[in-house]
Amino acid sequence: MLEIRDLHVNYGAISALHGISLKVEQGKIVTLIGANGAGKTTTLRAISGLVKPRSGVINFENHAIAGLPAHAIVGRGLAQSPEGRMVFANLTVLENLRMGAYLRKGQENFAKDLDYVFCIFPRLKEREWQAAGTxxxxxxxxxxxxxxxxSKPKLLMLDEPSLGIAPLLVKTIFExxxxxxxxxxxxxxLVEQNANLALKVSHYGYVLETGRIILEDTSTALRENKEVRAAYLGG
Known part of the structure; x- marks a missing residue:
């Protein structure tokens, strides 16, 4: 569904990604793990169109999307929940959810999709009229x-969903x-610093280190890999 080949990204003179390649199969959860500064968020930002790659290929459903504006990529069915959440603090919960549907061509099924979000996250229903910043x-x-x-995505990208969240809620969110x-x-x-959790819920994983993919395998195999256990899973 998503294929990246030899992707290079620079921030000015600094090289952040050094020719990474990865695939995401339809219907799967694929995780990208690595330490802070490894290039995980940069990878998602390049896919989302928030950072322009220096070179490389990004194909989504067999269409090249590298260099397209971010809104066009969302319109193709690729949505991101960003690191740090980035909610619209002064808008209500409902208004934030409506913003997610901004690019949808019609409003049919809007109520059904809203009900699904409220069903999966009942706390949002309870706080429907509350300002998101609170x-x-x-x-x-x-x-x-x-x-x-x-936004009715075909592929959802999640950037550090466990960051800065109480352990009990982290468990809920991953469920x-x-x-x-x-x-x-x-x-x-899924991009996640908590490698243990990420590998538990995903089907396949990539290990990113200083802008390079150094290892890839099924998530089960990565959890059992001695190097991954020592570096990311606490031994």
């Missing part, structure tokens, strides 16, 4: 994922990620 970190993460779902994948058949590309 929510807890975990609730804002639910809202960021819900907002992305409202919901699996639920979304299984119930909707939605393809998910």
């Amino acid at each position: 929510l807890s970190g975990g609730e804002q993460q639910m809202l960021a994922i819900g907002r992305a779902l409202m 919901k990620i699996v639920e979304i994948n299984q119930e909707l058949g939605l393809t998910i590309l």
